[in-house]
Every structure is written in structure tokens, then in C-alpha cells.
Amino acid sequence: MTDSTSPPPGLPPHSRGEERKPTHVVAGVIVDARGRVLLARRTEGSELAGLWEFPGGKVEPGETPEAALARELDEELGIEVDVGAPVMVVPHLTPRRRLRLDVRRIQAWRGTPKGYEGQALAWVQPDKLARYDMPAPDLPVVAALLQPDHCLVTPPPGGDDGEWLASLEAALARGVRRVQFRMPGIDRARRHHLLSNAALSCDAAGVQLLVNGDAGLACEFGLGLHLPAAQLRKQRQRPVPADALLSASCHDADELRLAQALGCDFAIVGPVHPTPTHPDHGGIGWARFEALREQASLPIYAIGGLGPDDIAEARSHGAQGIAAIRGLWGR
Numbered sequence: 001m002t003d004s005t006s007p008p009p010g011l012p013p014h015s016r017g018e019e020r021k022p023t024h025v026v027a028g029v030i031v032d033a034r035g036r037v038l039l040a041r042r043t044e045g046s047e048l049a050g051l052w053e054f055p056g057g058k059v060e061p062g063e064t065p066e067a068a069l070a071r072e073l074d075e076e077l078g079i080e081v082d083v084g085a086p087v088m089v090v091p092h093l094t095p096r097r098r099l100r101l102d103v104r105r106i107q108a109w110r111g112t113p114k115g116y117e118g119q120a121l122a123w124v125q126p127d128k129l130a131r132y133d134m135p136a137p138d139l140p141v142v143a144a145l146l147q148p149d150h151c152l153v154t155p156p157p158g159g160d161d162g163e164w165l166a167s168l169e170a171a172l173a174r175g176v177r178r179v180q181f182r183m184p185g186i187d188r189a190r191r192h193h194l195l196s197n198a199a200l201s202c203d204a205a206g207v208q209l210l211v212n213g214d215a216g217l218a219c220e221f222g223l224g225l226h227l228p229a230a231q232l233r234k235q236r237q238r239p240v241p242a243d244a245l246l247s248a249s250c251h252d253a254d255e256l257r258l259a260q261a262l263g264c265d266f267a268i269v270g271p272v273h274p275t276p277t278h279p280d281h282g283g284i285g286w287a288r289f290e291a292l293r294e295q296a297s298l299p300i301y302a303i304g305g306l307g308p309d310d311i312a313e314a315r316s317h318g319a320q321g322i323a324a325i326r327g328l329w330g331r
Ligand SMILES: Nc1nc2c([nH]c(=O)n2[C@@H]2O[C@H](COP(=O)(O)OP(=O)(O)OP(=O)(O)O)[C@@H](O)[C@H]2O)c(=O)[nH]1
Pocket: 001, 025, 026, 027, 046, 047, 048, 052, 053, 054, 055, 056, 057, 058, 059, 072, 099, 101, 135, 136, 137, 138
């Protein structure tokens, strides 16, 4: 497929995708009664041939995204669909174009999906999705389908460690499934005590725990590690084993590239809005968040003045969801 609107490759960035209006692409998450997700393989001769994708295509001028998705799934699969809830919108920049991959759940469909354009189809158990080679903007979508949409960052304890642990337990009971243990300014013995208790609670609840900024402590407890940006910049290799989670705080595209190259499982970007944790920072806003999001393919939580009520908006800007201290603690 040719892309007549693209200037030839090799031109400076400002004359490539960065300035152009995004191509709006809609795609559907079709799940069968056994919980399997339908993927289609891009055919020979098409852009990204051989990669697996969520079925869909480009929105035509004057078309609503819902109508476009219904039309594409009729043309490509021969099914009539009811378009359901949004999953996420991923802004993505390639050397040739700027994309907005707008992914919706398919609530119901009539007919049996077939590859009407010669494309192979596969029904895939969600935990096997990572085995399929997919375009870069689909990676955050797969993460959105499988991983938690919020991540608690712990506040430091006041005078009472028991109270802090009770608040953590309460957050886990409310459904928090990913926790970053952050303890600035707390001495080592007390951090050790809090972390050993937090690790027991998280383990019992099947919750993922990452230690902020202390690889030694993360390895000692067999936990994940979160790298503040200054530490991320110093890493030459993955500081924890492949089976331990690794995340990083990123503020620009260079840091996101570093996080991706290091094999980080996800990044945290912000502050989106002003927050008491960073009182001197006005917040980057959603437009800047998207400008960073579109240059990376790893899952990214938005942080900064956000809470559970902001998850849907965060997803509409390409975020995995939200990370928060106050927004997820002691509500
Ligand atoms: N349908 C679909 N397209 C995706 C996904 N991920 C992704 O990067 N894309 C990109 O979005 C664009 C969608 O193009 P398409 O070829 O499906 O468009 P289309 O069905 O309207 O076909 P046509 O333009 O050849 O007629 C392509 O650049 C494709 O690589 C995905 O999961 N599903």
C-alpha cells in the first residue's frame, strides 16, 4: 500500500509525521465465549505485512468511529457488530505517519468471522497475546487488556507504622493490584521493616510490588524495581532479573527510549496536573503527555493530580491508566 501523503523518508523530522494531522484508525477487540481475542494477520503487500493486529481500518471522511469500525469488520470479516466501550486511544508516531489507534470492545456480533481479504485469523488466549508480533502501537493496547489500570505509589508513614500498614491493606482491599513502595527520607531500618510487612500483605493479595530507587532492597526481597529518572539515566543493563518487574519515571522522549531499551515493563510520566509532591511544576497537561506517548511503545501510567475517576480520560490519551499517591491512598 502506498502512502501518497508522506514525503520521502530521510527528510528532517519537522517535515515528516510530526506536523501532519493524524490518521484515525479504529480497531476492535473481539472476544469469544472462551475468552479468546481475535487477531488478524496483515497480508503480503500491505504496510507491516505479516504482523498481527486487531481487525479494523481507517476512518473515512465524514464517518463516525463507530460506523467506520462496523464497516471495516463487515468488509474484512463478514460480521455485523455492536461497538462497545472504548479500550484506549494510542497516539503513535512512525517515520511515515502520525496515527491515532482508537480501540473499542465489540459488545456483540452476528455471523462467523472469516478472512475476506485473504488474511489469516487467530483466536488467542489473552495470556498468549505477547507471542504474536504486533505493530508498535498495539503493545500498549495489549498491556491495557492485561495489566492493572492504576498503580499506587505509597506516601511516607507519619509517626505510626501500624497506621500506614492498615492504609496499605485498605488500598489492596479496594482493588489496587500494583504498588510502588516509595519512602524518601526514611532511615534504612524503618524502610526495611515497612517493606517486609508490605511485601507480606502484597504477596497474600497477589499484588505486584516494586521498590522505588533501591535495587539492593528489591533483590533482597525478590521484588520489582522502580527507577527514578536520575537512576534510569545511569543504568547500563537491566538491574533486576527478567522475571522481576522494572519501571521508570520518565520526563522526556530520551528517557522513554532509555526505559524501553533497558526492558522496562512500564513507565510513569507526569506530573500531568500540578500536585503537592511537585509544587514548583505546573503540570505537563494531556497534550504534552500524548506527544511523549506517541514516541514510545511501552505501557505508560500518567501521574500528577489524578485518581480513579481519571482512568477513562487517561486511556483516551494513550495511558495504561493512572499512578497516584493521594488519589489512591486512604480514600
Ligand atoms: N486495523 C489495524 N490497524 C493497525 C493496528 N495497529 C496499527 O499500527 N495499525 C495501522 O493502522 C493503519 C490501518 O490501516 P489498514 O490497512 O487496516 O486500513 P484499511 O483497513 O482502511 O485499509 P486500506 O487503507 O488499505 O484500504 C495501518 O497503518 C496499520 O499498520 C491494529 O491493531 N489494527
